[in-house]
Amino acid sequence: WNQHLKHHQCSVWTGISGSLCSLFSQVTHEEAPAKKLRLSKPSKSAALHVDLCKASSSTDALQYLLTFSRKPVEAESVEGVVRILLEHYYKETDSSVRLKIASLLGLLSKTPGFSPDCIVDDAINTLSSEKSHQVLAQLLDSLLVIGSQLPESPAVRLRLIEVAYKNLSDSSFGVRTKCLQLLGCLGLLEAPLGKDTAMRDVQSIISDYFGDQDPRVRTAALKAMLQLHERGMKIHQIIYDQACRLLSDDYEQVRSAAVQMVWVLSQLYPESIVPIPSSNEEIRLVDDAFGKISHMVSDGSWMVRVQAAKTLGSMLQVSPHFLEQTLDKKLMSDLRRKRTAHERAKELFASGEFSSGRKWADDAPKEKLDTNTVNLIASGACGAFVHGLEDEMFEVRNAAVEALCQLARSSPSFAEKCLDFLVDMFNDEIEEVRLQSIHVLRQISTHITLREDQLDTVLAVLEDSSRDIREALHELLCFTNVSTKECIQLALLELLKNLNKYPTDRSSVWKCLKFLGSRHPTLVLPLVPELLSTHPYFDTPEPDMDDPAYIAVLVLVFNAATSCPTMPALFSDHTFRHYAYLRDSLSHLVPPLRLPGRKQVYGLDSVDCGSGSGSVESAQLFLQQSLNRVSTIQNLEAAGAPELLDLTIRDRRGRDVEIEIEG
Numbered sequence: 321w322n323q324h325l326k327h328h329q330c331s332v333w334t335g336i337s338g339s340l341c342s343l344f345s346q347v348t349h350e351e352a353p354a355k356k357l358r359l360s361k362p363s364k365s366a367a368l369h370v371d372l373c374k375a376s377s378s379t380d381a382l383q384y385l386l387t388f389s390r391k392p393v394e395a396e397s398v399e400g401v402v403r404i405l406l407e408h409y410y411k412e413t414d415s416s417v418r419l420k421i422a423s424l425l426g427l428l429s430k431t432p433g434f435s436p437d438c439i440v441d442d443a444i445n446t447l448s449s450e451k452s453h454q455v456l457a458q459l460l461d462s463l464l465v466i467g468s469q470l471p472e473s474p475a476v477r478l479r480l481i482e483v484a485y486k487n488l489s490d491s492s493f494g495v496r497t498k499c500l501q502l503l504g505c506l507g508l509l510e511a512p513l514g515k516d517t518a519m520r521d522v523q524s525i526i527s528d529y530f531g532d533q534d535p536r537v538r539t540a541a542l543k544a545m546l547q548l549h550e551r552g553m554k555i556h557q558i559i560y561d562q563a564c565r566l567l568s569d570d571y572e573q574v575r576s577a578a579v580q581m582v583w584v585l586s587q588l589y590p591e592s593i594v595p596i597p598s599s600n601e602e603i604r605l606v607d608d609a610f611g612k613i614s615h616m617v618s619d620g621s622w623m624v625r626v627q628a629a630k631t632l633g634s635m636l637q638v639s640p641h642f643l644e645q646t647l648d649k650k651l652m653s654d655l656r657r658k659r660t661a662h663e664r665a666k667e668l669f670a671s672g673e674f675s676s677g678r679k680w681a682d683d684a685p686k687e688k689l690d691t692n693t694v695n696l697i698a699s700g701a702c703g704a705f706v707h708g709l710e711d712e713m714f715e716v717r718n719a720a721v722e723a724l725c726q727l728a729r730s731s732p733s734f735a736e737k738c739l740d741f742l743v744d745m746f747n748d749e750i751e752e753v754r755l756q757s758i759h760v761l762r763q764i765s766t767h768i769t770l771r772e773d774q775l776d777t778v779l780a781v782l783e784d785s786s787r788d789i790r791e792a793l794h795e796l797l798c799f800t801n802v803s804t805k806e807c808i809q810l811a812l813l814e815l816l817k818n819l820n821k822y823p824t825d826r827s828s829v830w831k832c833l834k835f836l837g838s839r840h841p842t843l844v845l846p847l848v849p850e851l852l853s854t855h856p857y858f859d860t861p862e863p864d865m866d867d868p869a870y871i872a873v874l875v876l877v878f879n880a881a882t883s884c885p886t887m888p889a890l891f892s893d894h895t896f897r898h899y900a901y902l903r904d905s906l907s908h909l910v911p912p913l914r915l916p917g918r919k920q921v922y923g924l925d926s927v928d929c930g931s932g933s934g935s936v937e938s939a940q941l942f943l944q945q946s947l948n949r950v951s952t953i954q955n956l957e958a959a960g961a962p963e964l965l966d967l968t969i970r971d972r973r974g975r976d977v978e979i980e981i982e983g
Contacts, residue, residue, distance in 0.1 A: 378412070378413070378416065378417050381412070381417050385424065386420070388424075389427065394431075395431055395432065398428050398434045399434075399438055401428060402425065402428060402442070403442075405421045405424055405425065406446065408421065409422075409446060415455055418450070418452065418455045419454060422446070422455055422459045422461075422462055423458055423461075425439070425443055425459075425462040425466075426461060426463075429462070429465055429469055430465060435469075435470075436466045436469050437470055437473060439466070440470075440480075443462060444479065444480075444483060446459055447487070453490065453491070453494060453495055454492075456495050457495050460499060461501075463483065464480075466480075467502070467506045468506075474508070477506045477508070480502060480506055481502065481503060481506055481507060481522075483502075485525065488500075488525075493537050496529065496537045497537055500526060500537070500541050500543075500544040501540060501544060501547075503522055503525065504543065504544025504545065504548055505544075507526075507548060522548065522553075523548065523555065523556055526544050526548075527541070527545070527559055527562060529541040530542070530562045530563075531562075535569065535573065538566065538569065538571070538574045539571070539577050542563070542566065542574065542578060542581055545559065545581060546577070546580055546584065549584050555581075555584060555588060557585065557605075560585045560589075560609075563578050563581040563582050563585065566581075567579065567582065567612055567615075567616060572621040572623065575616065576623065576627055579613055579616055579624065579627055582612060583613065583634070583635070585609065586605060586606045586609035586610070586635060586637075587637075589605050590606035591604055591605070591606075593605070607642050609635070610632070610635050610638040610643075611642065613628050613631055613632055613635070614628070615704075616628035617632070617704045617707050617716075617720070618704075622713040622715065622716055625708070625719075626713075626716050627719075629708045629716060629719035629720045629722075630722065630723060631723075632646070632705075632723045633722060633724070633727055635727075636726070636727070640731065640733065640734070643727060643731065643734055644733075644734065644737060645703075645704075646705040646706075647705055647737055647738055648703060648706075705720055705741065708720030708723075709721070709741055709744070714752065717745070717748065717750075717753050718750075718752060718753050721742065721745055721753065721757050721760050724741070724742060725759075725760035725764060728764045728767065729763060729764055735767035736768060739761075739774065740774065742760060743774045743777050746777055746778060746781050751786055754789055755786075755788060755789055755792055758781070758789065758796055759792060761800075765800045768801070769801040770807065771803055772803070772806055772807050775807050775811065776810065778793065778797075779810065779811060782814050782817070783817075783818075783821070787825070790825060791825070791828050794829065794831070795832075797811060797815075797832050797836060798831065798832050798834075798835035798836070799835070801839065801840075802843070804843065805846055805847055807843070809847060811836060812833070812836075812873070815833060816872060819868055819869060819872060830871065830872055830909055831909065833872050833873075833875045833876040834875050834909050836876060837879035837880035838883065840880065841881070841882070841883040841884040841887070842884065844877060844887075845886070848891075849890060851873050851876070852890070852891070854892050854895075862894040865898060871906070874902060874910075875902075875906070875909050875910065878902070878910050878911065878913065879909075879910075879911060881913055885914075888915050896915065899913065899915075
């Protein structure tokens with residue numbers, strides 16, 4: 321009975337538990353349906369917040385910020401990251417951490433797809449509580465980056481300009497420098513800076529800092545003004561005097577920026593008249609600027625000298641008188657020409673006596689100077705390029721050569737005067753300077769004609785071991801005019817030496833002689849008997865056609881014969897055969913020639929000499945002329961018809977004999 325009762329209780333509890341389980345499963349299924357999983361990226365701002373909260377010291381926070389700056393940030397996360405950074409910025413006491421946060425503000429504002437207008441107010445508010453000058457300068461730099469990203473928002477730019485103006489009076493040079501950069505990059509080109517500036521424009525505000533006590537601020541002020549010019553603002557002419565005074569500044573970067581400013585004003589107001597100090601004369605502004613920049617070619621800094629030399633090359637509106645002075649180096653003392661020691665010794669020797677010292681001032685200068693008749697010209701222009709071409713730094717010499725090229729291309733008279741100076745640079749110790757001077761002379765070759773002494777200096781470069789220099793000189797000779805037949809002979813002799821020493825230059829030398837002959841046919845003509853070794857009475861041996869030097873001579877002569885019809889009469893029989901050979905093998909170097917008389921067999925116009933096609937064309941032409949002549953016989957009188965017929969028959973027989981000889 322007990323076992324039966326236990327069995328009955330178990331079955332009852334089993335049924336009850338099964339019913340409860342089924343009921344619970346139904347209720348659960350109906351009230352809590354299955355959820356779908358969704359993967360999301362972790363928030364950058366949350367991760368940064370956690371890292372900064374974990375930082376136990378400023379060093380740890382700085383390390384977290386450095387690590388964070390190396391990772392990319394999505395555009396949608398930038399605003400949240402900036403909020404976290406600013407929140408930590410106000411709590412941070414270490415200036416190095418605040419400095420890093422300030423730099424991150426500018427870095428994050430450049431994130432593609434992000435518009436930084438939403439963080440401008442927060443970034444500006446950080447300036448009010450900042451005490452560190454270094455952090456303040458970095459915040460201004462970040463504001464400059466933010467303003468550059470919002471070019472279409474004048475309200476934002478105006479706020480940033482007002483912020484820059486308020487901080488211009490800061491005692492730190494770094495803060496003043498960043499404020500000037502803000503004004504130069506974001507300053508409004510037409511409207512004044514605002515009500516607080518008493519309607520002063522941005523140029524007058526920047527120019528106030530040309531005389532700042534710190535040279536870095538003066539440099540930033542000049543560069544800010546140049547930035548305004550690049551953005552399209554016309555600089556006021558009144559700034560010219562201030563820029564000229566800065567040319568004598570003690571700081572190298574200030575002088576360099578001042579050179580650029582003087583050049584800009586000379587291009588904006590070239591015809592304006594400016595007075596000469598301590599005199600009653602006036603000159604054009606571009607001439608005055610040219611003289612002042614020329615003086616900077618003798619500056620103590622080689623970087624300023626390079627910049628001054630390059631700048632001179634772009635001043636094409638300068639007067640010819642000032643331009644020519646750059647090649648005339650005279651010693652001046654108290655407005656008098658200073659005689660050299662050699663000149664003074666020569667004068668004493670001619671007079672036969674020296675100063676005894678018994679008479680007061682018996683050796684004083686005898687000439688009298690009327691200051692009203694002196695043309696006061698900026699002494700800096702005198703010998704500027706002479707100093708530049710003799711400078712110890714090859715960068716300065718290279719810049720002076722380049723400037724000479726630009727000025728000479730616009731002035732043929734100046735090109736002739738600077739020819740000697742450019743030719744002297746062919747002997748420079750630096751290969752780059754030699755190559756540059758060759759290229760420059762090539763560019764102005766249309767304005768010049770080389771004398772024999774100049775050509776001798778030029779041809780000496782053919783012995784240079786650099787192939788680039790030799791090929792550049794060959795190209796120069798292709799486009800250079802020479803004055804005498806001795807120059808042609810000298811050039812040919814040196815080119816043949818070049819060919820013998822460097823056989824790989826063969827093609828370049830041949831091409832050079834091709835242009836040399838075609839440019840100087842009248843100078844080559846009297847040299848033909850000597851070049852071809854011909855004699856009026858005796859036959860000379862036939863040269864070897866495998867000799868590259870002989871081919872070079874023939875290329876020179878045949879190209880000169882194109883414009884000189886009397887030259888083929890001086891050729892020997894073998895010269896015509898060699899012409900036919902070279903016309904076939906080197907047609908790009910040997911031009912077609914019209915050779916007179918029986919030599920037409922070897923060259924007819926543009927056809928190949930001695931070829932069958934030329935003979936066929938000549939025969940067809942003769943046959944057509946004969947048929948035309950015979951067709952007119954029926955229209956002539958009976959007395960003249962037989963004579964014309966006999967003449968046609970004789971011509972035909974002569975043509976048959978010529979064809980047999982040719983065959």
